[in-house]
Amino acid sequence: MTASRRYALYLAPPADSALWRFGSSVLAHDAETGAQPTPPVLAGFDAETWHAMTEEPRRYGFHGTLKAPFRLADGFTEHAxxxxxxxxxxxxxxxxxPPLVLRAIGTFIALVPPFPVPKLEHLARCAVEELDLLRAPLSVQEIARRRPERLSARQRGYLDTYGYPYVLDEFRFHMTLTGPLPDGERDHALNALAGAYAASGADVPVPVPDVGLYVQEPAGGRFRLARRFELGGK
Incomplete structure (x- = not known):
């Protein structure tokens, strides 16, 4: 059972924060409780269309990646x-x-810091490097899904070494809100989300008191926030 699971270390805003409520409602999925909150009213998008546009990020739950999904290496347990x-x-x-801002990143829309945050970047670097011993190597199929032919030489090296191409100096923290969108639709969605974000009260500094261990089971299913780990905890 454990061998088929994937795990990820994510930044998850506090469950009582406006940001968590906003992100979970946009995705219509609370990864911690399993609830399905009602999405905000977005001008120009009906509920069915928006549900389809957020299908991919809904599977992962609202989060910012610190260490991307991985399977456990042989000899390691979930307890370990x-x-x-x-x-x-x-x-x-x-x-x-700092208060996050909405941006189009390639074909999708996400919330990102408005400027580099050294403490965040250090946290992500340490997560990638220090927990990699527990990660099983990628399968041939998993490598192929990353489209290695489209990666830079550095990104391909990171994929081979850490199982994910966007780490260390390639790391760009983001909290995804949509799946891939066509150009015209992406601009429209960005404008609609901007209004909902401004009205949500989430445009404030974001406390980071802990990190979240997300678990995916069964294979291909949604990730759930299984446990939060207090930073600086005793």
């Missing part, structure tokens, strides 16, 4: 992973992110 994440979290301290 939790112990490792506990130790990892203990070595870092809580911090705040």
């Amino acid at each position: 992973l939790e112990d490792a994440v506990t130790d990892f979290a203990r070595e870092h301290h809580p911090f705040d992110l």
Whole structure:
């Protein structure tokens, strides 16, 4: 059973924060409770269309990636992973992110910091490097899904080394709100989301008191926020 699961270390805003409520409602899925909150009213999009546009990020739940999804290497258990994440979290301290801003990143829309946040970048770098011992190597199929022919030489090297191409100096923190969108639709969605975001009260500094271990089971299913690990915890 455990061998078929995938795990990920994500930044998940506090469950009582406006940002968590906003992101979960946009995706119509709360990864921590399993609830299906009603999406905000977005001008020009009916409920069915918006549900289809958010299908891909809904599977992962609202989050910002620290260590991308991976399977456990042979010889490691979920308990060992939790112990490792506990130790990892203990070595870092809580911090705040500045109010996030909406951006189009390639073909999708996400919330991103308006400027680099060194504490966040350090947290992600340490997660990638320090937890990699527990990660099983990618399968041939998993590598192919990353379209390695489209990656730069550096990104392909990171894919081979860490199982994900966008790490270390290629890391760009983002919290995804839509799947891939055509150009015209993407601009429209960005404008509609901007209005909903401004009205949500989520446009404020974001406390980061912990990191979240997300679990996907069965294969291809949704990720759930299984446990939060306190930063600087004893």
